[in-house]
Amino acid sequence: xxxxxxxxxxxxxxxxxxxxxxxxxxxxxxxxxxxxxxxxxxxxxxxxxxxxxxxxxxxxxxxxxxxxxxxxxxxxxxxxxxxxxxxxxxxxxxxxxxxxxxxxxxxxxxxxxxxxxxxxxxxxxxxxxxxxxxxxxxxxxxx
Numbered sequence: 001x002x003x004x005x006x007x008x009x010x011x012x013x014x015x016x017x018x019x020x021x022x023x024x025x026x027x028x029x030x031x032x033x034x035x036x037x038x039x040x041x042x043x044x045x046x047x048x049x050x051x052x053x054x055x056x057x058x059x060x061x062x063x064x065x066x067x068x069x070x071x072x073x074x075x076x077x078x079x080x081x082x083x084x085x086x087x088x089x090x091x092x093x094x095x096x097x098x099x100x101x102x103x104x105x106x107x108x109x110x111x112x113x114x115x116x117x118x119x120x121x122x123x124x125x126x127x128x129x130x131x132x133x134x135x136x137x138x139x140x141x142x143x
Contacts, residue, residue, distance in 0.1 A: 060127030066096035077133035082106040
């Protein structure tokens with residue numbers, strides 16, 4: 001029940017940020033939610049946003065999205081995310097998507113269960129460290 005509430009809050013945040021609202025109700029059962037949080041993947045998609053479940057351990061790559069704002073809700077574990085600064089070795093991998101190996105000069109933020117972080121479009125970010133970290137994400141397209 002709590003995960004359904006979180007899912008609803010994240011969808012509402014996406015709509016308030018300015019994304020297109022879904023034309024139909026989206027329901028994702030608890031078994032799929034649990035499986036997606038364990039392995040990562042998409043839970044719902046519309047033209048204006050995507051809802052994801054993810055799980056991380058260890059180091060991740062750095063990235064910057066010109067057209068997507070991220071809203072992350074930590075479900076379990078801990079992670080250190082670096083926000084801002086400059087991408088190290090940044091290369092365009094798709095239109096509006098730049099990936100790198102790390103970030104120089106950013107601000108570190110520790111995330112743990114219950115935390116929410118919003119990363120606006122155009123802000124570099126890097127999962128520097130994760131300890132069995134599960135989270136929901138809403139990627140909201142710029143209107």
